[in-house]
Amino acid sequence: MLSILDRYILKKYLGTFGLLLLLFIPIGITVHLSEKIDKILENEVPLTEVxxxxxxxTIYFANLxxxxxxxxxxIWFTSKLATNTEVIAFLSSGVxxxxxxRPYMIGATIVCVGAFFMGTYLAPSASKGFNEFHYQYLKKGKRDRDQTNVYRQINDNDYIYVSYFNVAEKSGSNFTLEHFEGNKMTYKLAAKRIRYNDKDSTYTLINYTKRIVGENDDIIESAAKIDTTFSFELEDLTPVEYIAETLNLPELNKFIKREKERGSSYINRYEVxxxxxxxxPVSAYILTIIAVxxxxxxxxxGMGVNxxxxIAIGMVYIFFDKIFGTMAEQSDFSPFVATWFPNIIFGILAIYLLRNAKR
Known part of the structure; x- marks a missing residue:
């Protein structure tokens, strides 16, 4: 059972957190709208889409x-408790x-669970809508999503390569597909251009050649243009960097497993x-202890100093989170270490500050 103290602090904990979200999210939306309004009006974006x-x-911003x-x-409501000598009264009563x-940890648990489900299910859907709108209407050019030098392992035997793929036109140049049996390549397809056909999910190959590797002589087939099907999907030619952000946790686990098998160059980004x-979500506990x-x-x-x-500690935490995340995405640095390192460092800081506060 929760005591009066627990209910009192828990109510302030959740209430102040909710109030701060309600105050800052509209500010974030206003600032973002003021930056993007020219692009929105220029592209005549429908009001419903806006x-x-x-x-x-809102969901993306809140989760971030x-x-x-x-x-x-x-810090805000605990400082008010301290300023009104309520903390001293609590501790002087034998608590x-x-x-x-304890009520802070109960509140942190509620926020942790809520943040986990928001980050696992709500935020991915919001991230997809946010990024799609951003690229469709707000980017200067759609070439930002075009891919260059895409090399992918699509299954145990097949590897594909395209030097450039235009997302808007769904076409690419210098396409090759290599098929292996064990360590031996049995045939290789090549085409000057490849284009995806939405109507029947086929691919059109321009200036197509196929070399079948034989024991003594190779067999070469060629054609100016052919329509064919492949076992890979269009997304394999257009690996969008933010795709992991748009998947819920079960989907993300399957996606990462598949991308590891394919040798994706973005695997560290997905792991992060x-x-x-x-x-x-675990940071809710650490930051709550530090704040208290x-x-x-x-x-x-008074409250201003607190x-x-x-704010200084929060900025340092975000800095650590961003810098180590970027290191993992751009290098061979372990994604696990990069994402958990800020929590470990600030967890140690939380223990140190907690011991001093007790005194």
């Missing part, structure tokens, strides 16, 4: 920055500091996204 875009942006909002909200932390689905330890002490400068300290 509305759905900003709904997606919820640790900072949570951190600041805990231990760890007992005082998956690990963040777990590390970001920093703000439960009554300071001469907020200044909190």
């Amino acid at each position: 509305i759905f875009y900003f709904l997606d942006f 920055l919820f640790p900072l909002f949570l951190f600041l909200s805990v 231990s500091y760890y007992r005082f932390l 996204v998956r690990n963040k689905r777990w590390s970001l 330890a920093v703000s439960s002490v009554k300071r001469r400068g 907020l200044a300290i909190g």
Whole structure:
């Protein structure tokens, strides 16, 4: 059963966090709209699409920055408790500091579970809508999504390569497909151009040649133009970098397993996204402990000093999160270490601050 103290703090914990989200998300939408309004008007975007875009942006924005909002909200209301000497009253009544932390941990658990489900199911759908709208209407040119030098293993035996693929036209140049049996290549397809046909899900090959490797002599087939089918999908020629962000957790696990088998060059980026689905919700506990330890002490400068300290710590946390995530995406740095390192560092900081706050 929750005591009066638990209910009192838990109500403030969740209420202040929700209020901060309601205050900052409209500000974020307003700033974003002011930056993009010219592009939206220039492209004559339908109003319904704009509305759905900003709904997606709201979820995307909330999921991205919820640790900072949570951190600041805990500092805000705990500083008010300390300023009103309520914290001293709680502890003087015989409540231990760890007992005082219990409602905060209950609140962090609620936020953690909510953040996990939002990041696993709501945010991927919102991310897809957000990114699709962004590329369709707000990018200067659709060539940003075009792919160059795509090399993919599509199954155990087949490898494909295309030097350039135009997403809008669904066509590419310098296409090859190599088929292996064990370590031996048995045939190779090549075409000057490849185009995907939506009507019947076939591919048109221009200036096509096929070399079948024989024991003594090779057999060469050629044609100016042929229509054929392949075992790979159009998405295999257009590996969108943000695709992992648009998949829920079960889909993402299957996707990463398949991409590892295909030797995807984006695998670290996908691993970072998956690990963040777990590390970001856990940060709710760490940031809550740090916020309580920093703000439960009554300071001469009052709430302003606590907020200044909190904002500084929050910015450092986000910096660590971004810099290590980028390192993992752009190098061979372990995605697991990159995503969990900020939590480990700030977890140690939380323990240190908690021990000092107890004194």
